[in-house]
Amino acid sequence: MNLSTLTHIHLLLNHFPTVGFGIGLVLFLVGLYVNSDPIKRASLGIFLIIALLSVPVYMTGKAAQRGIQEEPGVSNVLVETHEDAALTALAFMEITGLMAWLGLWQFRRVTRATKANLTAVLVLSLITAGLMTRAANLGGDIRHPEIRAAGADPPDTEWIRVASVAEFINTTNWAWPALETIHFIGLSMILGVALLINLRMLGVAKNISFSALHRLLPWGILGFGVNVLSGLLFFITIPDQYTQNRSLHIKMVLMMIAGLNILYFTMFEEPWRLGPGDDASTRSKIVTTVTVVLWIGVIYFGRMMPFIG
Numbered sequence: 001m002n003l004s005t006l007t008h009i010h011l012l013l014n015h016f017p018t019v020g021f022g023i024g025l026v027l028f029l030v031g032l033y034v035n036s037d038p039i040k041r042a043s044l045g046i047f048l049i050i051a052l053l054s055v056p057v058y059m060t061g062k063a064a065q066r067g068i069q070e071e072p073g074v075s076n077v078l079v080e081t082h083e084d085a086a087l088t089a090l091a092f093m094e095i096t097g098l099m100a101w102l103g104l105w106q107f108r109r110v111t112r113a114t115k116a117n118l119t120a121v122l123v124l125s126l127i128t129a130g131l132m133t134r135a136a137n138l139g140g141d142i143r144h145p146e147i148r149a150a151g152a153d154p155p156d157t158e159w160i161r162v163a164s165v166a167e168f169i170n171t172t173n174w175a176w177p178a179l180e181t182i183h184f185i186g187l188s189m190i191l192g193v194a195l196l197i198n199l200r201m202l203g204v205a206k207n208i209s210f211s212a213l214h215r216l217l218p219w220g221i222l223g224f225g226v227n228v229l230s231g232l233l234f235f236i237t238i239p240d241q242y243t244q245n246r247s248l249h250i251k252m253v254l255m256m257i258a259g260l261n262i263l264y265f266t267m268f269e270e271p272w273r274l275g276p277g278d279d280a281s282t283r284s285k286i287v288t289t290v291t292v293v294l295w296i297g298v299i300y301f302g303r304m305m306p307f308i309g
Contacts, residue, residue: 078138090232194291
């Protein structure tokens with residue numbers, strides 16, 4: 001994709017995390033107030049979906065930055081501040097999504113999420129909402145300079161600075177090899193858990209119930225988080241190599257869909273009825289097969305990035 005297309009995709013997608021997260025937060029607060037487990041579960045699911053969607057939103061932002069930085073009236077200082085604010089918001093968003101999924105998992109394992117988990121999600125979601133609001137406001141200032149006070153740029157007070165992170169990785173001999181190792185470990189955790197669960201759904205090791213394997217899912221989710229974090233660090237270190245890489249675009253789409261598939265195994269009743277010796281339904285087998293194909297695609301296009309890009 002060219003920079004213009006990616007810029008328009010970013011402008012289209014960047015509203016979804018802000019609006020979607022706001023809807024999820026309102027539902028979560030209502031669920032806590034009326035003590036409704038179904039509402040709590042729905043809001044946790046929204047947090048997870050928005051956390052996944054926020055990754056491509058951030059990555060297309062780099063293309064948008066390159067596409068508009070030469071336009072008259074665009075403040076590069078403001079663009080960089082917006083980028084730093086977006087990275088900070090993304091970091092908290094991903095942590096919130098991880099804790100939200102953990103709450104969904106606890107609803108399955110012990111019928112309800114623990115107070116500690118719900119409290120953590122509440123605190124993280126409020127912080128994330130504030131950080132997202134700031135990032136969104138800065139993004140609006142970029143496209144609408146007339147709303148800034150006398151064209152003044154905001155002070156750079158962000159907790160995380162993209163340039164500093166990129167410089168550290170580029171100038172530290174062990175940083176890149178360490179990230180490669182961490183990325184591989186995360187991928188191994190995802191695939192190990194995904195293959196165990198999906199092969200069971202396809203009829204392998206039928207003497208094991210789905211609920212027995214479900215306890216392994218937190219390890220897979222942890223691996224997914226490690227993979228996303230290390231991948232983002234790769235991206236912000238050498239963005240010019242990745243911004244218009246077709247293989248990365250395809251990989252990200254496949255990975256987001258594969259990540260959403262975890263909701264099927266967490267929230268839907270069908271997999272949970274699979275006891276020892278039971279055969280999974282046709283729909284479960286279709287979902288499982290699609291999941292396996294998606295992760296194979298993630299591996300393939302990740303490996304092909306230097307060649308297809």
